[in-house]
Amino acid sequence: MSGATIEKGGAQAPLDASSGADFSEVRDWITLLKPRVMTLVVFTGIVGLLVAPAPIHPVLGVAAILCIAVAAGAAGAINMWYDRDIDALMRRTARRPIPSGRIAPNAALGYGLTLSFASVAVMGLATNWVAAGWLAFSIFFYVVIYTMWLKRRTPQNIVIGGAAGAFPPVIGWAAATGDVSLVPLILFAIVFMWTPPHFWALSLWAHGDYARAKVPMLPVTHGARETRRQVLLYTIALIPVTLAPWFVGFSGLAYAAAAAILGAVFLWHAVRVVREAQDEAGRSLLNDAAARATFKYSLYYLFALFAALAVDRLWIA
Incomplete structure (x- = not known):
């Protein structure tokens, strides 16, 4: 409540609600990354990297997995930007940050694009450009092929578009070996x-x-x-x-x-x-x-x- 106070040194001091508001805003930006979806995507990428026949330095391996996670989140943010109109109509998604008005659409798009380019660049520099190329293609496939083209046009959207979520083990393997x-x-x-x-x-x-x-x-x-x-x-x-x-x-x-x-x-x-x-x-x-x-x-x-x-x-x- 806005009028709430606390005792401090014998005097009444107003409660500071800014920390709660700041946390709420951070949570919204994290929500844009679809963290629950990201978890399984990242795990399959980890397994692809671990079972690859070529060893990879642990630091580079962690960097590769972080790049997969950031790229998946970036694609999710762009997906939320593009789908904000239909998200507003569905009960499951109406409270997402963009349709609820907590994050501006252009800010979400810029966020997703920045993370996309950063994740691909870091993947290429940290491991190899084969893995970076597959990572870039996975983002493109989810955003353009699935979200923008298939999702609203065909009931086979999830069949063909399912390829987007299938790339992480390939990317993890490529990060370790440099090939597929x-x-x-x-x-x-x-x-x-x-x-x-x-x-x-x-x-x-x-x-x-x-x-x-x-x-x-x-x-x-x-x-x-x-x-x-x-x-x-x-x-x-x-x-x-x-x-x-x-x-x-x-x-x-x-x-x-x-x-x-x-x-x-x-x-x-x-x-x-x-x-x-x-x-x-x-x-x-x-x-x-x-x-x-x-x-x-x-x-x-x-x-x-x-x-x-x-x-x-x-x-x-």
């Missing part, structure tokens, strides 16, 4: 195939937001029943891709067993999504409980899968 070979492309394929069932599980219970914003996500354009079917089909297709590191001899049986078990649980969740009680249009009668559980599991799934690969390569193989 079959294995990092397999890691790319794993994240690429994981993205549709992960995101469509979310879109099943957030379809109202997308409908209001006229974003052509699959549940909006093809209905809930088809979305459920696609979640199952992509999960089935994902499992053999996750076993590819073992097929090509890059990982051992420990990783293969972990991938098979994790995949079986993912498949069980996907089957529950398909079989959940629905109305005639395929909409859940149980508040999309199965879809929510599948979305949550998918986050743990990717983390555990990449962790298993790192453990297999670094401590077991």
